[in-house]
Amino acid sequence: MRVLVTGGAGFIGSHLCDALLGEGHSVICADNLLTGRMENIAHLSHEPRFEFLQQNVCRPFDCGKVEYVFHFASPASPDDYLEHGIETLQAGSLGSMNCLELARKYNARFLLASTSECYGDPLEHPQEETYWGHVNPVGPRSVYDEAKRFAEAITMAYHRYRKVDTRIVRIFNTYGPRLQINDGRVISNFMKQALLGEDLTVYGDGSQTRSFCYVSDEVAGILALSKAGEHDPTNIGNPAEFTILECAQVVLEVTGSSSKIRFEPLPQDDPKQRCPDISKAKQLLGWEPFIDLRAGLRMSLDYFKSAIQAIGAGA
Numbered sequence: 001m002r003v004l005v006t007g008g009a010g011f012i013g014s015h016l017c018d019a020l021l022g023e024g025h026s027v028i029c030a031d032n033l034l035t036g037r038m039e040n041i042a043h044l045s046h047e048p049r050f051e052f053l054q055q056n057v058c059r060p061f062d063c064g065k066v067e068y069v070f071h072f073a074s075p076a077s078p079d080d081y082l083e084h085g086i087e088t089l090q091a092g093s094l095g096s097m098n099c100l101e102l103a104r105k106y107n108a109r110f111l112l113a114s115t116s117e118c119y120g121d122p123l124e125h126p127q128e129e130t131y132w133g134h135v136n137p138v139g140p141r142s143v144y145d146e147a148k149r150f151a152e153a154i155t156m157a158y159h160r161y162r163k164v165d166t167r168i169v170r171i172f173n174t175y176g177p178r179l180q181i182n183d184g185r186v187i188s189n190f191m192k193q194a195l196l197g198e199d200l201t202v203y204g205d206g207s208q209t210r211s212f213c214y215v216s217d218e219v220a221g222i223l224a225l226s227k228a229g230e231h232d233p234t235n236i237g238n239p240a241e242f243t244i245l246e247c248a249q250v251v252l253e254v255t256g257s258s259s260k261i262r263f264e265p266l267p268q269d270d271p272k273q274r275c276p277d278i279s280k281a282k283q284l285l286g287w288e289p290f291i292d293l294r295a296g297l298r299m300s301l302d303y304f305k306s307a308i309q310a311i312g313a314g315a
C-alpha cells in the first residue's frame, strides 16, 4: 500500500513509519515539524519507499493517491499543547477534516490518533471506551482534550455521512526512544532529572496514578486496529498502573541515580487516575502489551542518555 502518516516526524508517528515500512508499504510522512524532529526520521533518508513532505495539515493538501491515512499530527505533550493552544485546536479540527477529505477522495481507510485525554479527569476507573469522560471544556487543557473530542466526532461523522472507512485509537501514555526529552511528560521529566542528578519533581503527593505503554507495544496495537473492521474508539495502552511516586522509584532504580524526590503543587485539572481497560482490544484484536515499565525504561536508557548529551552539546 501507499500510506500517509501525518505527524510522522514525531515520537509515535516515526515508529509507526518504521513499522509500516517493515510491513512492505510505501510511506509518505507529512509533518510541519512544529513539535517533531528530522532526527526521528533521519535513518529513513535513503529508504526509497519513504518520502517526507513538509506540510501543515491544517491547510488543504494532496499527496496523491494513498490507500491508508494515519492521522497523528498534533502537539501531544502538555508543554507543547499549552504553548501551541490554537495550533492544537486546528490540528484536531481543520487537520482532521483535511485528512478525512483526502481519505474520502481516494477511498482510503483512515485511522485517527486520539487520546485517553478524551476521558478528562475520569470518574470511572479503569476507563472503558463506553465512558463519555469528565472534561473541563474551558480549562487550560481543553485545547487538547476538546480538539481530540472534536476529531473523534468528525471522524465518526465522515464514517456515517460520507462512508469513509475509519478507525479511532485512544492512545494512553506512551514512552520509549525518541520521546522528547523536554516535553514535560512524566517519563521524560524523571529520566532527565535522574540522569542529570537533579531532584525528581513529583506533583501533589504522588499518589495519582498513570499507566505507561512501551512504544513498540503501542504501535503493534495501532497496526492491529488498523486492520480490524472496528469504527468505534478502541483503547490501546498498558493497564499496569503505577502511582507517580512508584514510577519515580523505578526510574531511580533503572538509572542507578541518587537523585532525591521533591514534591510540588498539582497543576490545574491534572487527572488523579488514568488507566485503560483494554478488554475490547484483547478480544477484538488479540492484542495486549507485554513490555513492563522496568524493561521498557531499560530499553530506553541509551536513548535518554544520548538525548541529554545532545542538549548538553547544544547548550
Ligand SMILES: NC(=O)c1ccc[n+]([C@@H]2O[C@H](COP(=O)([O-])OP(=O)(O)OC[C@H]3O[C@@H](n4cnc5c(N)ncnc54)[C@H](O)[C@@H]3O)[C@@H](O)[C@H]2O)c1
Residues within 6 Å of the ligand: 006, 007, 008, 009, 010, 011, 012, 013, 030, 031, 032, 033, 034, 035, 036, 037, 055, 056, 057, 058, 071, 072, 073, 074, 075, 076, 077, 080, 091, 095, 113, 114, 115, 116, 170, 171, 172, 173, 174, 175, 180
Ligand atoms: N505520546 C503519547 O503518550 C500520546 C498519548 C495519547 C495520544 N497521542 C497522540 O499521538 C499522536 C502523536 O503524538 P506524539 O507523542 O508522537 O507527539 P509528537 O509531538 O512527538 O508528534 C506529533 C507530530 O505532529 C506534527 N504536527 C503537529 N501539528 C501539525 C500540523 N498542523 N501539520 C503537520 N504536522 C503537525 C509535529 O511536528 C510532530 O512531528 C498525537 O496525535 C497525539 O495526540 C500520543
